[in-house]
Amino acid sequence: MARRPRRKAEETRQDILSMAEMLFRERGYVAVSIADIAGALNMSPANVFKHFRSKVALVDAIAGRHLDNATERFLPLDQDMPAKEQLLRFVLRLLEGHLQDIQKSPYIFEMVLSTIEAKLEAGNRYRTRIEEKLGEIIRKGMAEGRYHCRDPEHAAHTVADVLSCVLHPVLIVRDDKETLVHRAGEIVGFVDAALQNSAC
Amino acid sequence: MARRPRRKAEETRQDILSMAEMLFRERGYVAVSIADIAGALNMSPANVFKHFRSKVALVDAIAGRHLDNATERFLPLDQDMPAKEQLLRFVLRLLEGHLQDIQKSPYIFEMVLSTIEAKLEAGNRYRTRIEEKLGEIIRKGMAEGRYHCRDPEHAAHTVADVLSCVLHPVLIVRDDKETLVHRAGEIVGFVDAALQNSAC
Structure with missing residues (x-):
């Protein structure tokens, strides 16, 4: 199987961030889990975890983007x-x-x-x-x-x-x-x- | 029925504060409810509520005592x-x-x-x-x-x-x-x- 291009990984990363932000905005930061974010994107939690090792890493990236x-x-x-x-x-x-x-x-x-x-x-x-x-x-x-x-x-x-x-x-x-x-x-x-x- | 003396009310108040502090220390502030504190003292939640109208009022009193x-x-x-x-x-x-x-x-x-x-x-x-x-x-x-x-x-x-x-x-x-x-x-x-x- 061909290696996925970097562009795709960066896109996935941005998709996760946008979905996380949307869910945090709707339901609050504490109430939303990595599994919720994965579910909303039809991804496995392991896939989200590949991009963000923890909820803190996710916060860091969202805060950074902002x-x-x-x-x-x-x-x-x-x-x-x-x-x-x-x-x-x-x-x-x-x-x-x-x-x-x-x-x-x-x-x-x-x-x-x-x-x-x-x-x-x-x-x-x-x-x-x-x-x-x-x-x-x-x-x-x-x-x-x-x-x-x-x-x-x-x-x-x-x-x-x-x-x-x-x-x-x-x-x-x-x-x-x-x-x-x-x-x-x-x-x-x-x-x-x-x-x-x-x-x- | 005779009115309960003030001393008793102040004692109850102090008992509630001490129990709340103990439970907060053991299980953390967020995890402990007014009902938990009442239960541990064999009191009704309404009785605790008579002394402290909210968890914030309880925090205020504990912080004050300290x-x-x-x-x-x-x-x-x-x-x-x-x-x-x-x-x-x-x-x-x-x-x-x-x-x-x-x-x-x-x-x-x-x-x-x-x-x-x-x-x-x-x-x-x-x-x-x-x-x-x-x-x-x-x-x-x-x-x-x-x-x-x-x-x-x-x-x-x-x-x-x-x-x-x-x-x-x-x-x-x-x-x-x-x-x-x-x-x-x-x-x-x-x-x-x-x-x-x-x-x-």
């Missing part, structure tokens, strides 16, 4: 804006994106909760992109003479941690948008104050 | 220590406490996840105590001439948000203690830098 494409959050910022404004604009873009994810796709939140103890590759890639953007903004602030970091990459890493309270799904799900936008402003002001200090 | 007693985390700090040192000491005390909670009582983490969208009174009280302690430390730093906040209570609120990344159970459960202690040091350095800025 987050790797969230390019509008990382579009260039207006370079005429001062660094502090850029920072606020970027944080509000991310916050808006996260709130929409939670609202439009409640299963995403359930997925986040269920895999909270796993380190998802998709999450790491997303975090890296956030840190890169923060690094750009910090270097811009240094060029302006406003920020005085010794190590902008290191500062970007700490700022990404600090921003958890307005960006992490679990920490924003309880609050309304107005509260979160206000909090984002406070946190950005705080970050801006810290970055002006050369001890930072 | 957190309201976590007094060692809030003991006075050595007043000879500079404010930055006090801040680090306090954050490490809280981090240590939270890691122990997660490790010794895994059902607590499951409880946190299951009630993530609810605002628990016990959580609010705990957060208020943290903010009060942070306010004390910030005022101490102002007295030292190191910090220059316009409004120490407001700053304490923002700092409590910022500290989520080293204190919130969901944000610490993935990392080992060494990583977290390192992160706590970084975040405290960042907070200390921000508080030195009068814009803060």
Whole structure:
């Protein structure tokens, strides 16, 4: 028997992901098993398992498909804006994106909760992109003479941690948008104050 | 029939809480129902319901019993220590406490996840105590001439948000203690830098 072409494997992979997303959306992440996904595709569970070794691997791929494409959050910022404004604009873009994810796709939140103890590759890639953007903004602030970091990459890493309270799904799900936008402003002001200090 | 004395009601309440904690510890938070707790106490579910209107109310009371007693985390700090040192000491005390909670009582983490969208009174009280302690430390730093906040209570609120990344159970459960202690040091350095800025 001829070897199946790679194209086919990639198509199967994408079919599994789309069906998993659809079922998660309909019935919730916890309620849907690998066997349900296989059944809905007229596949054997073993075939799904060949592509995704666990439900966590499936979540990682779905999250990746979504987050790797969230390019509008990382579009260039207006370079005429001062660094502090850029920072606020970027944080509000991310916050808006996260709130929409939670609202439009409640299963995403359930997925986040269920895999909270796993380190998802998709999450790491997303975090890296956030840190890169923060690094750009910090270097811009240094060029302006406003920020005085010794190590902008290191500062970007700490700022990404600090921003958890307005960006992490679990920490924003309880609050309304107005509260979160206000909090984002406070946190950005705080970050801006810290970055002006050369001890930072 | 004579009215049951208040003492009895409070005893029943405590019995329910202790049994709930025991069952949660044994079988996990999600697996145990109000009916299970009632059964184990030879009570009717309606009787349990009279004391706790929902599983969330039960979680709130258990969390309260635990957190309201976590007094060692809030003991006075050595007043000879500079404010930055006090801040680090306090954050490490809280981090240590939270890691122990997660490790010794895994059902607590499951409880946190299951009630993530609810605002628990016990959580609010705990957060208020943290903010009060942070306010004390910030005022101490102002007295030292190191910090220059316009409004120490407001700053304490923002700092409590910022500290989520080293204190919130969901944000610490993935990392080992060494990583977290390192992160706590970084975040405290960042907070200390921000508080030195009068814009803060």
